[in-house]
Amino acid sequence: SQQGEEDPQALSIQEGENATMNCSYKTSINNLQWYRQNSGRGLVHLILIRSNEREKHSGRLRVTLDTSKKSSSLLITASRAADTASYFCATDGGSGGGNKLTFGTGTQLKVEL
Amino acid sequence: NAGVTQTPKFRVLKTGQSMTLLCAQDMNHEYMYWYRQDPGMGLRLIHYSVGEGTTAKGEVPDGYNVSRLKKQNFLLGLESAAPSQTSVYFCASSYIETQYFGPGTRLLVL
Numbered sequence: 001s002q003q004g005e006e007d008p009q010a011l012s013i014q015e016g017e018n019a020t021m022n023c024s025y026k027t028s029i030n031n032l033q034w035y036r037q038n039s040g041r042g043l044v045h046l047i048l049i050r051s052n053e054r055e056k057h058s059g060r061l062r063v064t065l066d067t068s069k070k071s072s073s074l075l076i077t078a079s080r081a082a083d084t085a086s087y088f089c090a091t092d093g094g095s096g097g098g099n100k101l102t103f104g105t106g107t108q109l110k111v112e113l
Numbered sequence: 114n115a116g117v118t119q120t121p122k123f124r125v126l127k128t129g130q131s132m133t134l135l136c137a138q139d140m141n142h143e144y145m146y147w148y149r150q151d152p153g154m155g156l157r158l159i160h161y162s163v164g165e166g167t168t169a170k171g172e173v174p175d176g177y178n179v180s181r182l183k184k185q186n187f188l189l190g191l192e193s194a195a196p197s198q199t200s201v202y203f204c205a206s207s208y209i210e211t212q213y214f215g216p217g218t219r220l221l222v223l
């Protein structure tokens with residue numbers, strides 16, 4: 001079963017606007033990661049936030065984590081057409097070894113010129 | 114560095130046929146993974162390996178087998194393909210926490 005549920009499923013914005021995606025998960029985690037997938041390609045890691053962190057920044061990306069609500073959000077500021085992709089959250093629950101990740105269902109972001 | 118590569122890129126099988134998907138990584142990563150991606154379902158873990166000679170089941174292992182005879186290679190086998198195995202298959206590898214993905218193999222089972 002999916003650990004993460006993402007909201008919204010699809011998002012369409014204009015270039016220059018900010019895009020916010022949300023992820024909710026069900027069980028305790030060691031860390032939560034966000035990945036991007038361009039159409040027809042493999043996933044690319046964007047950012048990782050640990051369970052004891054509340055906010056993290058990387059370039060135009062800002063991730064927040066609220067472990068009490070079991071939720072995270074990814075903010076992309078000043079979006080560009082090249083940001084058009086699907087975005088997935090993934091949680092590492094730490095059980096069983098192997099740094100296994102459980103992925104959400106993804107948010108499809110379209111940035112229009 | 115090529116990163117993670119997958120062979121083949123696309124394959125069509127008939128029900129009951131067998132095939133092997135090959136994943137190779139040149140980053141000396143200990144951990145490797147096989148996922149399948151279906152529309153609206155995100156990625157689901159099929160099998161994974163924490164080192165050469167070891168494999169373990171993931172969330173959806175039925176109908177698949179894997180082998181990790183060499184550290185750099187992780188093979189996914191379908192012994193008797195079924196239409197339900199039509200999907201896009203991704204391999205990934207990791208050293209610590211971040212996973213690095215291959216470009217995917219699109220499999221169609223008729």
